[in-house]
Amino acid sequence: MSEACDLEALSSRLRAFAEEREWERFHSPKNLCMALIKEAAELLEHFQWLTEQQSRALDEQVLGEVSLEMADVLIYLVRLADVLGVDLMAAASEKLAINARKYPAERVRGSARKYDQY
Amino acid sequence: MSEACDLEALSSRLRAFAEEREWERFHSPKNLCMALIKEAAELLEHFQWLTEQQSRALDEQVLGEVSLEMADVLIYLVRLADVLGVDLMAAASEKLAINARKYPAERVRGSARKYDQY
Amino acid sequence: MSEACDLEALSSRLRAFAEEREWERFHSPKNLCMALIKEAAELLEHFQWLTEQQSRALDEQVLGEVSLEMADVLIYLVRLADVLGVDLMAAASEKLAINARKYPAERVRGSARKYDQY
Amino acid sequence: MSEACDLEALSSRLRAFAEEREWERFHSPKNLCMALIKEAAELLEHFQWLTEQQSRALDEQVLGEVSLEMADVLIYLVRLADVLGVDLMAAASEKLAINARKYPAERVRGSARKYDQY
Numbered sequence: 001m002s003e004a005c006d007l008e009a010l011s012s013r014l015r016a017f018a019e020e021r022e023w024e025r026f027h028s029p030k031n032l033c034m035a036l037i038k039e040a041a042e043l044l045e046h047f048q049w050l051t052e053q054q055s056r057a058l059d060e061q062v063l064g065e066v067s068l069e070m071a072d073v074l075i076y077l078v079r080l081a082d083v084l085g086v087d088l089m090a091a092a093s094e095k096l097a098i099n100a101r102k103y104p105a106e107r108v109r110g111s112a113r114k115y116d117q118y
Numbered sequence: 119m120s121e122a123c124d125l126e127a128l129s130s131r132l133r134a135f136a137e138e139r140e141w142e143r144f145h146s147p148k149n150l151c152m153a154l155i156k157e158a159a160e161l162l163e164h165f166q167w168l169t170e171q172q173s174r175a176l177d178e179q180v181l182g183e184v185s186l187e188m189a190d191v192l193i194y195l196v197r198l199a200d201v202l203g204v205d206l207m208a209a210a211s212e213k214l215a216i217n218a219r220k221y222p223a224e225r226v227r228g229s230a231r232k233y234d235q236y
Numbered sequence: 237m238s239e240a241c242d243l244e245a246l247s248s249r250l251r252a253f254a255e256e257r258e259w260e261r262f263h264s265p266k267n268l269c270m271a272l273i274k275e276a277a278e279l280l281e282h283f284q285w286l287t288e289q290q291s292r293a294l295d296e297q298v299l300g301e302v303s304l305e306m307a308d309v310l311i312y313l314v315r316l317a318d319v320l321g322v323d324l325m326a327a328a329s330e331k332l333a334i335n336a337r338k339y340p341a342e343r344v345r346g347s348a349r350k351y352d353q354y
Numbered sequence: 355m356s357e358a359c360d361l362e363a364l365s366s367r368l369r370a371f372a373e374e375r376e377w378e379r380f381h382s383p384k385n386l387c388m389a390l391i392k393e394a395a396e397l398l399e400h401f402q403w404l405t406e407q408q409s410r411a412l413d414e415q416v417l418g419e420v421s422l423e424m425a426d427v428l429i430y431l432v433r434l435a436d437v438l439g440v441d442l443m444a445a446a447s448e449k450l451a452i453n454a455r456k457y458p459a460e461r462v463r464g465s466a467r468k469y470d471q472y
Contacts, residue, residue, distance in 0.1 A: 006207075007125070010207070010210055013214060014214075017214070017217070017218070020223040020227070021221060021223050021226050021227050022227050026285050028170035028171075028173050028174055029165060029173040029174060029176070029184075030165040030168060030169075030170045030173035031170065031284055031285060033158075033161055033162040033164075033165050034162065034280055034281075034283070034284035034388065035284050035285075036158055036161070036162075036191070037155065037158040037159060037161075037162050037277060037280070037391060038277045038280060038281045038284060040151075040154055040155040040158045040191075040277075041155060041273060041274050041276075041277030041278075042277075043151055043154070043155075044151040044152065044154075044155050044270055044273070044274060045270075045274045046151075047147060047148040047151050047270070048267055048270035048271050048274060049262050049267060049271075050148060051148075051406070052146035052148045052149065052405065052406075053146075055146050055147040055148035056146055056147060056201075058147070058202070063202065063203075063204070066147075066202065066204070067202075067204045067205075067209040067212075068209060068212065068213050068216075070195060070198065070199060070204055070206060070209055071206070071209035071210040071212065071213035072213060073154070073158075073191070073195055074195060074206055074209075074210050075210055075213060075214070077188060077191055077192060077195070080188065081188060083174075084176070084181065084184065084185075085181075086181070086184070086185045086188055087185075088188060088189070088192055089124075089128070091185040091186060091188055091189035091192075092128055092189040092192050092193055094185075094186065094189065095186050095189035095190060095193060096131060096132075096135070096193070098186075099135070100135070103139060105138040105139050108139050109138070109139055109140050144403050149402055149403060152270065152398055152399075152401070152402035153402050153403075155273060155395060155398070156395045156398060156399045156402060158395075159391060159392050159394075159395030159396075160395075162388055162391070162392060163388075163392045165388070166385055166388035166389050166392060167380050167385060167389075169288070170287070170288075242443075243361070246443070246446055249450060250450075253450070253453070253454070256459040256463070257457060257459050257462050257463055258463050264406035264407075264409050264410055265401060265409040265410060265412070265420075266401040266404060266405075266406045266409035267406065269394075269397055269398040269400075269401050270398065272394055272397070272398075272427070273391065273394040273395060273397075273398050276387075276390055276391040276394045276427075277391060279387055279390070279391075280387040280388065280390075280391050282387075283383060283384040283387050286384060287384075288382035288384045288385065289382075291382050291383040291384035292382055292383060292437075294383070294438070299438065299440070302383075302438065302440070303438075303440045303441075303445040303448075304445060304448065304449050304452075306431060306434065306435060306440060306442060306445055307442070307445035307446040307448065307449035308449060309390070309394075309427070309431055310431060310442055310445075310446050311446055311449060311450070313424060313427055313428060313431070316424065317424060319410075320412070320417065320420065320421075322417070322420070322421045322424055323421075324424060324425070324428055325360075325364070327421040327422060327424055327425035327428075328364055328425040328428050328429055330421075330422065330425065331422050331425035331426060331429060332367060332368075332371070332429070334422075335371070336371070339375060341374040341375050344375050345374070345375050345376050
């Protein structure tokens with residue numbers, strides 16, 4: 001990945017994109033969350049009738065479509081973060097620290113318990 | 119944002135996290151998509167009974183909770199990208215170029231048409 | 237509504253539909269849940285850029301489209317109930333009783349508290 | 355199922371429930387769609403780390419929890435139908451007729467093509 005690997009740069013591009021189209025008034029956090037989950041569902045649709053094994057071995061065309069759906073999820077997530085003033089990478093680091101405390105490797109290793117208990 | 123602003127670095131940390139816990143076998147793309155949409159729904163839950171205006175003015179506590187839900191979405195998205203071998207930032211750039219062609223600013227500006235037509 | 241107003245009858249029709257097409261093997265509960273949430277997202281897509289007020293006043297064409305998306309949600313929900321052996325109406329009654337205890341009218345009336353606390 | 359197997363009766367009970375609590379103003383179609391997809395995600399959460407085979411063989415406790423999540427989906431779907439004035443069973447019948455034309459049994463039988471093509 002190049003210097004384009006920068007959520008801040010992506011955020012700026014998305015903000016300019018919305019401003020040029022005067023779409024800010026549609027971009028309330030409530031609406032952006034709805035758009036985000038809609039894109040997550042379009043991503044999921046590609047996998048709903050596949051076995052897990054098939055989902056690990058997508059052909060090139062499907063993988064290309066899946067990539068663009070993932071891009072849509074990222075786009076709305078980054079746009080939402082900008083509107084709310086959230087630092088996504090900082091939040092991810094904080095969440096990872098929480099998860100590390102919640103699921104100590106030595107305790108959950110090789111066990112599906114985390115995944116079986118709700 | 120610091121140098122931590124790096125999806126690649128986050129991706130590596132998530133991979134190590136999964137490996138240490140031997141969770142790779144659970145992390146099929148099919149399953150990761152399900153986890154991703156579940157997190158998107160937990161994010162959306164914060165907004166479902168709010169007006170759009172209220173959603174633009176979250177108090178500090180709710181904003182903190184919302185940030186962590188957004189982190190969860192990012193975490194599963196980045197993990198999925200790693201498992202599938204997708205370059206998220208490249209995909210986002212490609213998608214932005216598609217959107218720019220699809221919604222020329224001079225044609226859609228000030229209009230909600232895009233948002234009213236399905 | 238006529239005698240067609242019968243979830244059991246709908247369930248039988250859906251089972252026959254799947255059997256005639258030999259789709260039972262695709263209809264694992266895991267997969268049906270994914271299909272269900274996909275349809276819920278297609279429903280939600282109709283509303284994502286509308287104000288709440290606009291969402292209360294759909295024109296005839298959109299309402300027709302929305303009805304069919306709602307039908308899809310019902311279809312997958314009823315199909316899932318059949319595969320799992322769940323009695324949907326009994327479950328709904330049980331859940332309503334739980335909700336009545338959880339949200340006593342005299343305590344929550346006129347208040348948005350339920351909707352503001354997560 | 356008894357005479358309680360009646361979506362109209364459920365709809366009336368839900369309307370009364372909302373009125374007693376003065377929740378109608380929160381129950382815009384936009385908001386109800388969000389609540390519906392949130393419940394669909396809670397349902398899906400039970401299945402996200404299970405194999406398809408495991409999802410077909412839930413133990414009693416999980417099945418009970420899953421039933422109540424399905425009830426929540428039905429409750430919001432029926433409530434939304436009431437607010438929008440949609441006849442759910444009529445819509446389901448219409449959708450089934452469309453699907454029967456779209457997927458003729460003799461053409462799709464034994465094939466996963468429908469499920470592989472988007």
